[in-house]
Amino acid sequence: MHVLYASTPAQTQGRLVAEEESAFRSCYQRDRDRIIHSSAFRRLKHKTQVFVEHEGDYFRTRLTHSIEVAQVARTIAGALGLNQELTEAVALAHDLGHTPFGHTGEDALNALMQPYGGFDHNAQAVRIVTALERHYAEFDGLNLTWDTLEGIAKHNGPVTGDLPYALADYNARHDLELHTHASAEAQVAALSDDVAYNNHDLHDGLRAGLFSEDDIRRLPIVGPCYDEVDAAYPGLDPYRRRHEALRRVFGVMVADVIETSRAILQQAAPQSAAEVRHLGRPVIRFSIGMWQALREIREFLFSRMYRAPSVMEMRAQVTHVVEDLFPFYLAKPELLPDRWRQDVEAARDETTLARLVSDYIAGMTDRFALQQHARLLGGAGGSGAWGGA
Template sequence: MTAKGNGVFVDGVLDVFRGRVSGERWRAPWASDPVASRGRLYDEGASPTRSGFQRDRDRVIHSAAFRRLKHKTQVFVYHEGDHYRTRLTHTIEVSQIARSLARALGLDEDLAEALALAHDLGHTPFGHTGEDALDACMKGFGGFDHNAQALRIVTRLERRYAGFDGLNLTWETLEGLVKHNGPLTDASGAPFGRYAAHGVPGAILEYDAVHNLELSTFASGEAQVAAIADDIAYDAADIDDGLRAGLFTLDDLRAIPFIAGLIDEVYALHPGLEAFRAAHELIRRVITRFVEDVIRESEKRLSALRPKSAQDIRDASDAVVAFSPAIAQADRDIKGFLFTYMYRHPRVMHVRAGADRVVADLFERFTGDPRLLPEEWREDLDVKDEARLRRRVADYIAGMTDSYALDAHRRLFDDTPELR
C-alpha cells in the first residue's frame, strides 16, 4: 500500500496509515468538518476553546438523560449485581470503539464520540423489554421508538438552557443520531428499511419539518462508525455477561464457528488457563478481530467510492463503514446464539415478564390519573387530548431508571414483581 501521509488517494489506493501507530489525529477529506458544520437550530456563535462537535459531546455528557443511563440495564436488571453492564458502561465501551475506528479511518473523533455517547439516551428502563412494553401502550398513538425518543430528548425534553429546550446540538450530530443505521425513507419520502411497515416515527418527521435531516440519505461516516461500534460492543458484552451469569459456557459458545476458532487460539497459547481468564481473552479477541475487520472492509469501500467530502459518504448507495461478509456472518451467528441462550433464557424471560408488567401498570395508572404525575410533567398538559397525554406519560416513564420505576410501582401498587 502506498503511504504518502497526506490522507488522499494515491495510485487508486487509500492512505490510511498516517497517525495510526503514532496516535496523531489525521482528518481525511471525507471526514465531517466542525468548521463547515451546518450549524444549530438556534444560533449560538462559535466557542473559542471547543469545536462544535466537542460542545455536542460535552452537552450530552452533562445531560440528565446521560446520568440516568447509570441505572438503566440492557438484559439484566440491577438486582443481578454490580458486574453486569448498564446502559452507561455499554455507552462508554461503544465510545471507545467508535473513537478507535474514527481515528483509523480519518474521521472526526469528536463527532463519532458524541454520537456514541448519545445513541442510547432514548432507551427505557429494563432494556428492550421496557421499549416493547411502551410501544404496546402507545399502539395507535405513534408507538414508541428509542431512536425517536433520543431525538425528543436532545431537541425537547432536556430543559437546562435559558434560550431553548433540548441541547441544541449541531445538524451533524442530530442527523447521525437519527440515521446511524441507514436512511429512513427512499428518495420519494416513503418509509424505508425498519420503518417500511409502520412509518417513520412522528417525532422524527416533526423535527425534520423544521430542520431538514435529509432522511433519504446515509448519515456521515462518523455516524456509521458509532453504529457498528454499538454492534461490536453489544456482541462482546453480552457474551461476557452471559458467561458471568452462567447462562451458557465456553463450550456452548463453540457452536459459533468464529468463536470456536478464537477459543482454540486462546487455549493453544495458554494451556490450562482458568475459565474466567479464558473468557476475558476471548472477549478481547472478539473486539479486536471485529475492529480490524471493519477497518479493512471500510478501506476497500472508501477506495472504491473515492469520496472527496463528507457529503459523498451521505450520497453513496451503500454504507461505507461495514463488516466484511465473513464477519457479518459471525455477527449474525453470535446474535442468533445470544437470542436463544440469553435473551430467551427462562431466567431472563421471567425478569422480562415482571418488567413488562411494571411498565404497563405505570402507564395505565398515570394515564388514568394524570394528577399522579410530578408537577413539571403536568405543565401545559391537556388531559382531554388523549394522544398528547399518552405521549407525555410515555416520555415520563421512558426517562425512569430501573430502580425508580420499581419504586414508583411500589408506591402505587400493593404487589410489585421481584425482578430476580
C-alpha cells in the same frame, strides 16, 4: 490523518438556535460534552441491556455499554481518518431514548402507544436532546449540531415511510435529510454498537451461567480466539483465560470493520461528507464472512440468552410494570412530578397527554420504575395489581 469524506466543524450545518462558538472546543466537542452532562445520560447508569438493574452489579448497563461503544467508535474513526469527536458524540447519545428494562420495556411502551403514534427509542433520543432536556436559558434540549442530530436519528440507515411522531415533529422544524444515509462517523457509531454488544453479551451470559465456555467455543471467531489463548498461555487462570479470549474476539471484529470499510471508501472515493450521505449505500461495513459469523453468534445469544427461561420470566414481570404504569398515569396525570405540571395543563387532547406520559415512563430507570410501581400500585408486577383504580 484527514480525509476528504470526514466531517469537519468548518462544514457543519450548524445548530437550530445560533450560538457563539467556543474558544476552546469544536462544535462536536461541545455536543459530546452536553450529552455527557445531560440528565438522560446519567440515568443510563440504572438502565439495563438484558438483565434488570438489580440482578447484579457486574452486568452491563446502558451507561457502561455507551462508554464501550464510544471507545470502539473512536478507535475505528481514528483509523479511517474520520472526525473522532462527532463519532463519539453520536455513540454516547445512541441509547439515550431507551426505556427502563431494555428492549422489553420498549416493546411494552410501543404497544401501549400504538393509538398515539407508537414509540421508537431512536426517535425518543432525538426528542430528549431537542426538547425534554431543559437546562439552558435560550432553548429546550441541548441544541446539538445538525451533524450530531442526523447521526442520532439515522445511524442505522435512512428513515423512510411513516416517521415516528417524535422524529417527524423535530424534522418538520429542522430537516435532517432522513432519506439519505448518515455521515461515515455516524455509521461507525452504529457498527461499534454491534461490536460492543456482541462481545459483552457473551461476557454477561457466561457470568449469569446461561451458557458455558464449552458452548461458545463452538462459535465462529470465539473458538479460534480461545485456541490462540490456550496455545500462548497453557494453564491460564479461568477468568484471565476468558478475558484474553473475548478481548481477542473484540479485536477481530474491530480489525474487520476497519479493513472492510477502508476498502469500500477507497473504491467509492467520496470527495466530501455530503457525498458519503448520497452514495445510496453504507460505507462502514463488516466483511461478508464476518457478518455471517456474527449472525451465528447472534442466533446463539438469542436462543441461549435473550430467550432463556429466567430472562423470559423477568421480561414478563417488567412488561406488566410498564403496562400498569402507563394507564395509571394517563388516568391520573396530576400524579406526575411538579415540573411536568405545566405540560400536562397545556395538553390539548389525549394524544398529547399520552405522549407526555410516555416521555415520563421512558425516562425512568429500572429501579425507579419498580419503586413507583410498588408505591402507586402495590406490587412489582402483575397487570391487575392496582385493580383498575
